Amino acid sequence: MTTGVKPSKLQLLKILGPGLVTGAADDDPSGIATYSQAGAQFGFQLGWSLLLTYPLMVVIQAISARIGRTTGLGIAANVRRHYPKWLLHGLVAALVFANICNIGADLGAMAEATRLLLPPAPAWVLVGVFAIICAGGQIFMHHKRYVGILKWLTLSLFAYFAVLCVVHVEWSQFLLGLVWPRPSARKEFWLMVAAILGTTISPYLFFWQAGQEVEDTKTEPIRKPLLRRPAQAADALSRIRLDTLVGMAISNLVALAIMATAAATLHGSAVKEIESAAQAAEALRPLAGSFAFALFSIGIIGTGLLSVPVLAGSAAYALGEARRWPVGLARQPKQAKAFYGTIAVATLIGAIANVLKVSPIKALVWSAVLNAIAAVPIMVLLMQMATNASVMGRFTISRRSRVVGWIATLIMGTASLGFIISLAFG
Secondary structure, three states, X not given: OOOOOOOOHHHHHHHOOHHHHHHHHHOOHHHHHHHHHHHHHHOOOOHHHHHHHHHHHHHHHHHHHHHHHHHOOOHHHHHHHHOOHHHHHHHHXXXXXXXXXXXXXXXXXXHHHHHHHOOOOOHHHHHHHHHHHHHHHHHHOOHHHHHHHHHHHHHHHHHHHHHHHOOOOOHHHHHHHHHOOOOOOXXXXXXXXXXXXXXXXXXXXXXXXXXXXXXXXXHOOOOOXXXXXXXXXXXXXXXXXXHHHHHHHHHHHHHHHHHHHHHHHOOOOOOOOOOOHHHHHHOHHHHHOHHHHHHHHHHHHHHHHHHHHHHHHHHHHHHHHHOOOOOOOOOOHHHOHHHHHHHHHHHHHHHHHHHOXXXXXXXXXXXXXXXXXXHHHHHHHHHHHHOOHHHHOOOOXXXXXXXXXXXXXXXXXXXXXXXXHHHHXX
């Protein structure tokens, strides 16, 4: 793309990549469950949280991508180079643990959604099948073909726009919820706010988008790290900005559609508490019809097939870079055995975790809260790296990005702290 020239539709499709897939993966079954629970429990009251998170997501994700494209190294590799080992090990441990919890919750939600459409199928078999599909695609498919499939899977998100079209929404209440925050001292309120923030601004998304930018510098002959090819900076940073703006916009619009659907149908109904991801979809059947129910269920499956590989892949990038392993989906399995082994093991452990008798919706919401808490120190580190000339050379972020990035970090920290305080004294 030439700087300053408006891209055509065809060019736009080629430009969209890491940011689009990252934004779509953000609306994983964990996110779907969290937004559904928020709408069912609070109606349209929390719509403002998704309007607030959009600029914060854009800046943090663009910073992550910029670090990868500028240095040619992922986030963990940069931490290894420039920061103490204890910080690296703590960061990677927190990320891997949170990702595995999220993988388990997502696989369980996908199995439940499938059983709504195919009731005779045993849940444990479905969990195993989805785990094999998600891990096998990354391990055995060619990188470019696999990334292409991930792009196509983003279309599954449009199921939620279709669902919204068939339910009755009080648009005045929807708009009021977008622009008028009404904070509460209740523990449940802060739990939900922290969960929404944690599922929209999640650590695994930082590592994935940075990692995919690094992959591009290795697989695309004309793309090189900006520290080595500074002349490419204008086009590269423009592409990253556009890619991230579009990807995060789609992510938040889908989240709003899910929350609004739940608010319009489940809030104030006989369904007071959602105990499983399947119940969230099932509750729509009598209120919005079988079509909405089926689309909602299909959306859970499609987004899970997109997000579980991103979760496992980001864990593998972080651990591999920390351990100095050969990493990258562009490598053959025999060239990066430990990297691909991490993908397989993380997915396997997540699948096994479904044996535990934990409420799926609670697992999904709590994994989002865990992401919110883990994100704060990682965001602080991202901001430190992005403003450090020894890491970024002359490509440190702008003053505006610094301000918005630190605001995002402060908001995430405040929501997490508010939840912890309300849990202790609520």
